[in-house]
Amino acid sequence: MSLLAARRLFTIVRVIARYRLDDQLLALPLPWWVRLLLALMPWRWLPRKAAPANRGAALRLALEELGPIFIKFGQLLSTRRDLLPPDMADELAKLQDQVPPFPAAQARARIEQFLGAPVEELFARFDSEAMASASVAQVHSAQLHSGEEVVIKVIRPGLAPVIRQDIAWLFLLAGLLQRVSSDARRLRPQEVVADYEKTIFDELDLMREAANASQLRRNFEHSPLIYVPQIHWDYCRSKVLVMERIYGIPVTDLKALADQGTNMKALAERGVEIFFTQVFRDSFFHADMHPGNIFVSRETPWSPQYIAIDCGIIGSLTPEDQDYLARNLLAFFKRDYRKVAQLHIDSGWVPADTKVNEFEAAIRSVCEPIFERPLKDISFGQLLLRLFQTARRFNMQVQPQLVLLQKTLLNIEGLGRQLYPDLDLWSTAQPFLERWMRERVSPVQLLRNLQAQAEQVPHLSHMARETLERLSVMQHAPAASKRPVWPSRVLGAGLLVGASQHGLLLIPAAWPAWLMLVAGGYLVLRR
Structure with missing residues (x-):
């Protein structure tokens, strides 16, 4: 030691x-x-x-x-x-x-170390006093020679x-x-x-954070809902990040928001819309949406726009998780507890041998007392939390992606209620989810799914041919010691041609791929 x-x-x-x-x-x-x-x-x-x-x-x-x-x-x-x-x-x-900031001289030295030039050459102005200091990094303001105001995030040394x-x-x-x-x-x-x-x-790799911010900015480019500051890639390294400086109002400064005439109802509802858009449209959501990372633009207070920073923690869901989660939430809205229980089993979140009737009864005992209250008084995040705690009694495995999502939802809902106490998250979320589910089974989306399946055909056909070649060689391996086997090859007609002591072997090479294509198309259309 x-x-x-x-x-x-x-x-x-x-x-x-x-x-x-x-x-x-x-x-x-x-x-x-x-x-x-x-x-x-x-x-x-x-x-x-x-x-x-x-x-x-x-x-x-x-x-x-x-x-x-x-x-x-x-x-x-x-x-x-x-x-x-x-x-x-x-x-x-x-x-x-x-936490207390580390000395400005160390920050300057790290910037010069990772960017490979003196601070005076890199920036027209560098402010030695830290704007903010956190557990893994601190932030300094600066100005590029082009005149753009930026902030520099520097990872703490050692x-x-x-x-x-x-x-x-x-x-x-x-x-x-x-x-x-x-x-x-x-x-x-x-x-x-x-x-x-x-x-x-x-979080120690700022290139990862920069990439996350860039992706989130592209997802909401020209959107009135949220703005993500621009990343200056020429000045980004693993321990240094330079991004556009923003001048928004901290979302917790309710007085400043009220003084500029912010539409608080719209602000709260847009926070919910942003969350569901990130989760279901993009499957790429900011998973660290605590108030310190959220600002409100000073422009168009009648149509308020959020500003998000610090994209170090990002969550995502698989298409299967998206589908099961959306169907679960819609079943909640309709109080269809049987369907909620069955979806948990179908998704693999709880063991397949779970008794649906018992699980349904446990969910009902959690949800019914909550649903007796006015909708605006129901906490969506707390409901999911209690549901997950109930499911743990049925050996539900911890799903990391759902934990991140639950944490983010609790933050968004709590913030929304702080901005506008009468926020009805249910009436905001339900139309969004119903529209998303309809779009998933629209003719346009079905055609896209079919096209994606068709694009896999050459790859599947190649895999099938390789598999059949290996099987053919393995099948006749004992005879190879007596007589040499000629190399197998595939003819354009789709037949695998091989040779052994028994003569030519003609095996249809591509039929598994075509069978898989037809089955996949059927499943897509059925869904």
């Missing part, structure tokens, strides 16, 4: 003791020997600072003291409401991603070794919890840490 690792372990243990997180561990049904080991820890015999009465607050304060990497982990953990108790998830959602060390300890703690507690095993702590590891290292 290195000195750095040992010091970090000591710090983690000190913070656990200070906020009495070990008391929370003792409240779990642990084996007797683990409880004894915890009770004998030296710090339990020393006077300690009184921990907050709220266990979620104690965990939040501990993560804040452990530093940026643990803060980021707490933020990610707060999105896993399908795994955490509500009180802990609510407290972790309060974590602020604000993060990677610290992240690897902290993640190693997180895996160790998660593994220990998973071994000693059945409740902890249900929460799958090692999977949560692995998910965090992937997320944090993806």
Whole structure:
């Protein structure tokens, strides 16, 4: 163990003791020997600072003291409401991603290192004071020689070794919890840490973020709904990103929005429309839509437009997930719980041997009390959250893409209700989903699907010929030791011609591909 690792372990243990997180561990049904080991820890015999009465607050304060990497982990953990108790998830959602900025000289040095030129040559103006500082990067304003105002995002120096060390300890703690507690095993702590590891290292690659922003901008080009700042690719590297500077109003500044006469109802409804457009039209949605990443344009307040930044975390769904999710939501609108249960089984989200009647009854018990309230008082995100928690009793596997989607929906819905308390998300979402489902089975879309299937025919035919050639060679392999086999070849008439001691072999080479094409066309038209 290195000195750095040992010091970090000591710090983690000190913070656990200070906020009495070990008391929370003792409240779990642990084996007797683990409880004894915890009770004998030296710090339990020393006077300690009184921990907050709220266990979620104690965990939040501990993560804040452990530093940026643990803060980021707490933020990610707060999105896993399908795994955490509500009180802990609510407290972790309060974590602020604000840390002291690193020195401007280091920021300048990193910009010059990755862009390969002095800052004075790259920019007409560079502002040393950081505009914002977060756990993995900080932002400086600047001006290009062409006169365009930009912002420069710079990854903090020396993060990677610290992240690897902290993640190693997180895996160790998660593994220990998973071994000693059945409740902890249900929460799958090692999977949560692995998910965090992937997320944090993806965020360290600003070229990935730039590509995401560029794609999102192209998806909504000339759209009145949302604007995504332009990426200046000539100035982008893995640790430096330069993009257009925006001057919108923070979406949480309700006074400024009201002062400019913003149509708050339209603003709230457009947020919902943007979400469903990204999920179902594009299958490419901004999955980090917390208020700090959303602004409102100062132009056309009567027809407000959002501005989105920080595209480091993006979610997507497969066409199958899109279809099942849309049909699930529409079944919810109609209170068709039988269909909801059957769709969960058909999609593979719950095991195929799940009893539909029992699952339907569990869903009804969750949904009916909620639907008795006025539609505007129903939280769509909370409904999905409770549904997923219910489905977990039927061994529903955690679907990462659905967790991201649920988190984003909760953010969008909460923000919409803050902007316009009477927001009826249902009346906004249902027409969109019904229109999307109709377009999926329209003649134009069916023709496109058929064309996509037809484009696969040459590839399928080639695969079929290769397979048949291999089968032919394998079938006559024993006889090859007696007499040589001539090389097989494919004639233009679609017959595979081979030779063995028994004479010529004539095998139709392309019929599997044509059969697959016909079957595929039938399924597309039937759907």
